[in-house]
Amino acid sequence: MLNLLKKIIKTGCVTEAYHADSVPPRFRGGMLWEPGRCQHCQSCRDACPTGAIGFSDGMLTVDQQACAFCGRCEAVCEHQALSHGGEYQLAEMKSRLSGKIRSIVKRSLHIRHVDAGSCNGCDWEMAALNNPIYDLQQYGIDFVPSPRHADMLMITGVVTRNLEQALTLTYEATPSPKLVMAVGACAATGKVFGKSYAICGAADTIVPVDIYVPGCPPRPAALLYGLLLALDRLGGNRKA
Incomplete structure (x- = not known):
């Protein structure tokens, strides 16, 4: 235990501030x-x-x-x-959220992840939100294991026919009012894999979507921007 405490003190705080604009050298943005x-x-x-x-x-x-x-x-x-370029703040909202939704999720947001048929690239980036670098919980945002406890669904992957019913049932099980985010180019447009007998299409062909976060996959900072955009908690960091 003493060695662990020494390591924590030596490492110090590694959490990045959201407004940090640094991106990896080979990062591809907008x-x-x-x-x-x-x-x-x-x-x-x-x-x-x-x-x-x-x-x-x-x-x-x-x-x-x-x-x-x-x-x-x-x-x-x-x-x-x-x-x-290095621009990653590309998330877009389909429409302004009602005051009722904002009043409910203003202080905290519980998220249920739904993999509708992804390659797991977006899933890995979402998992990084929970590490000490991004520390999603510092914003009062956390993932939950059940849609019945969720305020938002984050959908990854193009919707496959085998998972269409699972997505629909998960959406119906989420209490209202609720938000839906399409994560990555597959969920946002469904164009990455094209048309196939096994594919239904983008997430908004099955359920209503409020926020779109582009990328293949979007980096964790881009996902965080989309979440804070939905909560209207960006302050002076919001892009015009």
Whole structure:
């Protein structure tokens, strides 16, 4: 026990403040486009596996929810007009939450994770929220084992036909008012795996979704941004 206490004192506090902007050197965030370099060859659009890139009136458009951050568009662009930036605060809310929901979850939020057919990439990033670096509990947010105790469902993966019923039943078992977050490009758009006899589609084709967090997978800080956005607890850190 004494050795353990010595180690704790020596290590000190390792929890990162949410507003820390540092990202890993090879991190791929939101797409950046330089119009002056672009020759409108549209090779980036053809290379995108999820159809996230398009052109409209000579302007490049990026569906951040569908972007898998794979880097293929950046690799094929001969003019270096596209690049991945360090932006990870890309979560979006479908609509403003009612005052009733905010009053219930303002101080705390209980989350039930639902794997609807993921590759487990997003699941690993969600698990990192509980480690000492991100320390999700410091915000009054925690995961619970039962949907009957939850305020929010965090859905990962494209919804498969084998898990469609499980997702529906979990949603119905969660007491109202409740929130639903689509985690990652699969749950947000369902475009990563395309169309198949075994796939139903994005999470919002089965249950109503309130918050979308893009990424493949989204880093823990991006998930935390989405959670705090839902709770309206970002203060001065909220992106316009």
